[in-house]
Amino acid sequence: MVQSITIETASQENKQVRRIRITGWILFSVVGMAVGSGTAGMGLTWDESMAHFWGSEVFRAWLSHAWDTLLAGQWSVLWDPAFHGKYWPPVTPENQKFFNFNYHPALTRILPTLTWFVFHGWFGDIVAYRMAPAILFALAVMAVFRVMARRFDSATGLFAALSLALMPRVFGHAHIAATDTAMMAFWLFAVVAFYKGLEDKRWSYGFAVLLGLAFSVKFTGVLIPLALIMYMILAREKRAWRNVVVAAVISPVVLIALNPTWWVDPFSGFFTHYVQTALSRNTTAPIATYYLGELYPVHAPWHYSLVMTAVTVPVAILLFVLLGAVWGVRQRADKWVLLVLSQLIFYYLILVLPLSPDYDGVRLFLPVFPFLACLAGLGYRGLRDWVFRNMDRWPPLIKWGRKRIVALIFLITFTWPALQLADSHPFYLEYYNGLTGGVAGAHRAGFETTYWFDTVVPSVRDTINRFPLNSRVGVLPPVVDYLRYMQDHGLLRQDLVFTQTDMDYIILLPRQSKFRDFTWDLYHRQKPVFKLSLEGVPLLLIYRKPD
Numbered sequence: 001m002v003q004s005i006t007i008e009t010a011s012q013e014n015k016q017v018r019r020i021r022i023t024g025w026i027l028f029s030v031v032g033m034a035v036g037s038g039t040a041g042m043g044l045t046w047d048e049s050m051a052h053f054w055g056s057e058v059f060r061a062w063l064s065h066a067w068d069t070l071l072a073g074q075w076s077v078l079w080d081p082a083f084h085g086k087y088w089p090p091v092t093p094e095n096q097k098f099f100n101f102n103y104h105p106a107l108t109r110i111l112p113t114l115t116w117f118v119f120h121g122w123f124g125d126i127v128a129y130r131m132a133p134a135i136l137f138a139l140a141v142m143a144v145f146r147v148m149a150r151r152f153d154s155a156t157g158l159f160a161a162l163s164l165a166l167m168p169r170v171f172g173h174a175h176i177a178a179t180d181t182a183m184m185a186f187w188l189f190a191v192v193a194f195y196k197g198l199e200d201k202r203w204s205y206g207f208a209v210l211l212g213l214a215f216s217v218k219f220t221g222v223l224i225p226l227a228l229i230m231y232m233i234l235a236r237e238k239r240a241w242r243n244v245v246v247a248a249v250i251s252p253v254v255l256i257a258l259n260p261t262w263w264v265d266p267f268s269g270f271f272t273h274y275v276q277t278a279l280s281r282n283t284t285a286p287i288a289t290y291y292l293g294e295l296y297p298v299h300a301p302w303h304y305s306l307v308m309t310a311v312t313v314p315v316a317i318l319l320f321v322l323l324g325a326v327w328g329v330r331q332r333a334d335k336w337v338l339l340v341l342s343q344l345i346f347y348y349l350i351l352v353l354p355l356s357p358d359y360d361g362v363r364l365f366l367p368v369f370p371f372l373a374c375l376a377g378l379g380y381r382g383l384r385d386w387v388f389r390n391m392d393r394w395p396p397l398i399k400w401g402r403k404r405i406v407a408l409i410f411l412i413t414f415t416w417p418a419l420q421l422a423d424s425h426p427f428y429l430e431y432y433n434g435l436t437g438g439v440a441g442a443h444r445a446g447f448e449t450t451y452w453f454d455t456v457v458p459s460v461r462d463t464i465n466r467f468p469l470n471s472r473v474g475v476l477p478p479v480v481d482y483l484r485y486m487q488d489h490g491l492l493r494q495d496l497v498f499t500q501t502d503m504d505y506i507i508l509l510p511r512q513s514k515f516r517d518f519t520w521d522l523y524h525r526q527k528p529v530f531k532l533s534l535e536g537v538p539l540l541l542i543y544r545k546p547d
Contacts, residue, residue: 001477020149020157024142032138035174039130040123042175043456049417049485052177053129055109056116062087062260063113068294081264088261099437104179105274107216108474111136112177125489133181137174140185141165144370147192148377151336155384155406160414161316167416170305170369172428176454179218186214186341189372190224195339197243208247210252219274220367234333266478289359290512293446300358304316305351308362311442312373313372314417315434321372323379331378340374343367361429379547384409427534429454439535449510453482455532455539456507461486463530463542465493467505474503476522477514483507500525507530508541 015344023312063085069077077083088106102484112129120128141161149157150323164170173181190210196203214221225247231239256266289300292307307491310318325341332338347368350356356362387405400408430450432442443449483498508522515523522543530542 006521007500010512015153017150020146020154023154023158024146025151027145027161027165028138028142030397031141032134034165035134035137035171036127038425039127039134039175041457042172042428043454043460044126044482044486044491045176045178045452045454046177046479047452048129048176048483050479052108052112052179053125053485054178056112056129059106059113060116063463064453078260079264081261084260104218105212105216105255106260108177108179108182109174109183110258129177130175133174133177136185137171137181140188140370140374141193143188143375144377147195147336148374152377156372156381157411159320159380160373162410163320163376164370165207165420166317166372167313167369167373168421168424168431169312170366170422171421172426172454172515173363173366175426175428176452178363180366182217182364183214184370186210186217186221187224187367188370190214191228191339191343194228194240194243197246198237198239198335204243204246205250207243208250209254209376210545211247212251213258213420215251215255216258219277220364222275223247223347227343227346230346231339234249234342235338237335276388287357287359288513290448290515291446295513297358299356301356302352302354304358305348305362305365306310309365309368309372310361311432311436313369313433314420316413316417317373318433320376320379320383320413323382324375324377325379327378327382328375336379340371340378342373344375361370361448380409380413391517424458427455427539430534430539431538439537443502443537449537450539451509451511451513453479453509455509456486457532460530460532460540461491463497463503464507467493467496470495470497471504472497472499472502473507474498474500475507475509476519479512504547506543506545508543510538510541 012342042288065087066077066083069083093209111132115135116125116128116129118128119131122128125426141164144164147157148160157180173184190213193203193210195205197207211224214224220334225244228240231237242295252270255264255270286298288298289296289304290302291300291353313321328337329340329483337449340475347365351358351365360514362369384406388402413522420431421428427450429452430439432439432447435449436442436445439449462472474480475484477499478500480498483492483496486492487496487498507518508528510523523538524539526543527542528538529543530540532540
């Protein structure tokens with residue numbers, strides 16, 4: 001009898017695991033197709049066109065040359081700094097001043113190159129590059145679902161996964177082949193693997209590899225061990241030391257293996273071209289922020305990241321995040337809950353420090369959003385269980401039944417965010433929620449409108465291509481190489497002359513942190529010949545040169 005019950009229980013658990021696995025892959029497919037199908041509609045960002053796409057092209061050239069050289073038996077070239085230097089310029093603070101140089105480690109050049117090999121024949125270069133972050137984001141949504149479903153239940157996992165998928169800013173960044181979605185994804189993957197590694201030593205090795213990949217995205221990855229140390233202290237988790245020991249050996253090897261210029265002198269490569277370069281960024285390449293109507297040349301106020309989180313997550317989801325935070329504090333004895341809380345507490349503590357970089361909307365703290373989504377899932381679970389416990393107080397709820405109540409919670413929470421997400425296409429990075437009164441309210445409150453040239457959508461390129469023959473075109477902020485990249489890749493007419501002098505047309509991106517007196521005068525006083533708007537707020541303007 002006991003054996004029969006045990007077999008039946010094991011069979012039910014196996015069915016549940018299969019359902020979670022299948023649902024996870026369905027989420028991956030739906031989210032991946034949703035992002036992938038929209039990548040062509042979003043404008044190129046200047047980081048993509050002037051650093052990341054160029055970096056992937058250079059990586060392909062290096063890969064081809066290295067392969068041909070190895071086939072010729074010249075293996076010593078792998079340790080030749082001059083050979084690598086042709087394709088991987090030295091990562092120095094000086095090189096950060098040039099937009100066409102990607103000073104980050106190589107992984108965000110490698111992954112878009114892999115998707116380029118698979119997809120470029122079908123969709124062209126841009127979409128092929130952007131499939132890399134689309135896939136990573138879809139995997140992140142699946143990972144949130146699976147870890148929450150396995151720890152709690154499928155509905156909680158689905159609520160958390162949808163919360164992440166329907167955050168417009170996060171969804172928008174999944175279209176862009178830069179470092180940010182990759183950093184978010186690998187931070188999440190590393191933390192999930194760390195958690196699994198507490199029980200299964202095989203996952204200790206998975207954690208070590210994923211941590212090494214996170215290191216290989218950008219310097220932000222080195223914060224992951226510090227966040228996990230906070231968890232180990234709070235949880236008094238001795239089992240975590242196995243993860244630490246394995247990662248201490250494997251993760252640096254992964255980082256070095258993926259950075260060819262470090263193969264000769266890895267210690268110098270790490271400290272000089274990784275740590276020193278990242279820590280000197282605010283000095284060598286400071287980036288200003290326009291926030292609440294004020295210009296901050298280097299550092300935004302300490303509350304920037306907290307406020308930007310509050311005004312860019314859909315309000316319904318934000319409410320469940322707050323509920324989940326309360327429920328999570330009460331349930332902090334749960335290892336996964338405490339791990340989620342520790343990641344959020346650590347990251348926001350870093351963000352409020354005076355030297356922490358705060359600019360470009362939410363992109364520098366994308367890693368918090370999967371964990372905020374997990375809190376939303378916990379908030380759903382807490383509310384649902386409270387309703388179930390108190391159903392006898394409201395007889396109509398008893399008639400509805402538990403499944404209908406769950407469906408109603410999902411419907412009320414996600415219908416409006418889903419409609420907003422669809423309505424925001426392709427201007428996801430310009431989204432502000434109802435707490436500010438939407439994009440128009442945020443504009444009145446002094447939040448930055450846009451920052452990355454993602455508003456140079458196909459309709460804008462069509463307008464530029466209708467300029468008279470041999471028109472001289474300038475752009476503000478003055479990033480002429482951005483336009484030249486699109487010209488070199490057939491998106492803009494070859495006869496157009498892109499320049500900052502003697503211009504016939506001026507393209508203005510309303511990134512207020514880059515505005516100067518002349519720019520403000522254009523923006524407020526001059527009449528554009530073309531205006532792209534969202535909720536009445538200009539996202540891009542084109543002017544004839546003023547007399």
